[in-house]
Amino acid sequence: MSAQEILLGRRTVHTFEPGPVDPSIVERALECAVRAPNHKLTAPWKFFLPGPETVSAIIDLNSDLLLATKGPSAAEHKRKSWSRMPGWLVVTCRRSDDPVRWREDWAACACAIQNFMLSLWSEGIASKWSSGPVTRDPRLLQRLGLEAADHDVVGLVWFGVAAEVPATARDGHEVHTVRLP
Numbered sequence: 001m002s003a004q005e006i007l008l009g010r011r012t013v014h015t016f017e018p019g020p021v022d023p024s025i026v027e028r029a030l031e032c033a034v035r036a037p038n039h040k041l042t043a044p045w046k047f048f049l050p051g052p053e054t055v056s057a058i059i060d061l062n063s064d065l066l067l068a069t070k071g072p073s074a075a076e077h078k079r080k081s082w083s084r085m086p087g088w089l090v091v092t093c094r095r096s097d098d099p100v101r102w103r104e105d106w107a108a109c110a111c112a113i114q115n116f117m118l119s120l121w122s123e124g125i126a127s128k129w130s131s132g133p134v135t136r137d138p139r140l141l142q143r144l145g146l147e148a149a150d151h152d153v154v155g156l157v158w159f160g161v162a163a164e165v166p167a168t169a170r171d172g173h174e175v176h177t178v179r180l181p
C-alpha cells in the first residue's frame with residue numbers, strides 16, 4: 001500500500017477478532033508514533049501498554065463511571081465489549097504551565113496517535129481511538145503511575161485484527177478548501 005492508500009483506507013474499527021497482535025508490529029507502530037512532528041522536541045508523550053491486570057482495572061473503572069451515570073445495563077454492555085478488545089494502548093501528554101506549549105504538545109501527541117494507527121493499518125491491524133469519560137478520570141492516570149495534575153490522557157487506543165471494517169464514512173464529504181488570492 002502506498003502512504004496515500006493507507007491514509008485513505010484506514011477506518012475506525014469497533015469490533016476485533018480475539019487474539020494478541022504480533023508485538024513486533026506494535027513496536028514498529030510505537031517507533032512511528034514518536035516520529036510525529038513535535039515543536040521544540042519536548043517528547044510530551046508516554047505510551048502505556050497495559051497488561052491483563054491493568055486492563056481489568058481500567059474496565060472496572062469505566063464500569064463504575066457508567067454505573068453512576070447511565071445505569072447497570074450500560075455498564076454491563078461496556079464491560080463485555082471492552083473485555084473483548086485485544087490490544088490496548090494509553091497515550092498521555094505532559095501538561096505545561098505555558099498554554100502555547102501545552103497546546104502544541106497536545107497536537108504532537110495527537111499526531112503520534114495517528115502515526116501509531118496508520119503504521120498498524122499498514123500491517124493489517126485495525127484500531128480505534130477512544131476518548132470516553134474514563135480518559136478524563138484522574139484515577140486512570142494514577143493507575144498508570146502518573147500524577148494526575150501533571151498529565152492528561154489523549155487517547156485510549158484499542159487495536160487488533162478487524163472483525164468488521166465499517167463502510168467508508170467520508171463518502172460525499174467535501175474537502176473544505178478556501179483558495180485565497
Ligand SMILES: Cc1cc2nc3c(=O)[nH]c(=O)nc-3n(C[C@H](O)[C@H](O)[C@H](O)COP(=O)(O)O)c2cc1C
Nearest residue numbers: 010011012013128129130131132154155166169170
Ligand atoms: C480525539 C478523538 C477522539 C475519539 N474518540 C472516540 C470515541 O470516544 N468513541 C468513538 O467511537 N470514536 C472516537 N473517535 C474516532 C472517531 O469517531 C472516528 O475517527 C470518526 O468516526 C471517523 O471515522 P474513521 O476514523 O473511520 O474515518 C475519536 C477520534 C479522535 C480523533
